[in-house]
Amino acid sequence: MSVQNKNTSNNVNVAIPVHSTGTLLKATLAASVVAAIILVIAILPAEYNIDPTGIGQSLGLTQLSQTNLVSVEESGTQNANTNVDKDVAKAGLVESVLMLDGTTVADAPSVAEIALSRQSPDVRSDIVNIEIPAGKGLEYKLLMDAFVHLEYEWSTDGEPLYFDFHGEPKGDKTGYFESFSITTSDKMKGSLTTPFAGSHGWYWKNSTGSVITVTLSTKGDYLIKG
Secondary structure: OOOOOOOOOOOOOOOOOOOOHHHHHHHHHHHHHHHHHHHHHHHHHHHHOOOOOOHHHHOOOHHHHHHHHHHHHHHHHHHHHHHHHHHHHHHOOOOOEEOOOOOEEOOOOOHHHHHHHHOOOOOEEEEEEEEEOOOOEEEEEEEEOOOOEEEEEEEOOOOOEEEEEEEEEOOOOOOOOEEEEEEEEOEEEEEEEOOOOEEEEEEEEOOOOOOEEEEEEEEEOOEEOO
16 A cells, blocks of 8 residues: 655745834833832832832832942951951061971061061171282171161172172081172172071172172171171
């Protein structure tokens, strides 16, 4: 038995309504009026606590804007507290330093302690002229405690010198030293907070055939070892 499908086609006429320009204008005007009403009685009270009709307060919409306002104020308070915490940290109330390996240096000085140490009556300042013999090197050292601040500046008459600004721990007999700056220059200016107690200072190398005079000025809590 065989089944044969038959395709059929129907012609349907659909009448699409066409609105007049007057009808569209009326619809637009009506939508604008509705949007304005919603804006006045709902959006303004809920978002901005503006309630010219009193309906927003009756419906409890104005409380939504007050809740948002409180949230913003609390956020501002939290930010202010965070800033206060940062200021406290800057003021030096953090008395420990967290190292990269997770250990804590309990004896690390706070910023406040460093600032106070700079105002200590033990702080002194000196200006000294040091002659570096031709073709030789010379060291000039200061004895300082740990975490003491030093400000320094030195210069020659324009002739560059090789130098090594370094420190040697107190009591160490292994010959260990830590270099803070190594280069060749005719002048240098900077500061140092000593990482340990010991002697800290400069080694200058004069490679010329003439004596070079270094004028060194220092300010800090130290004793001159020479």
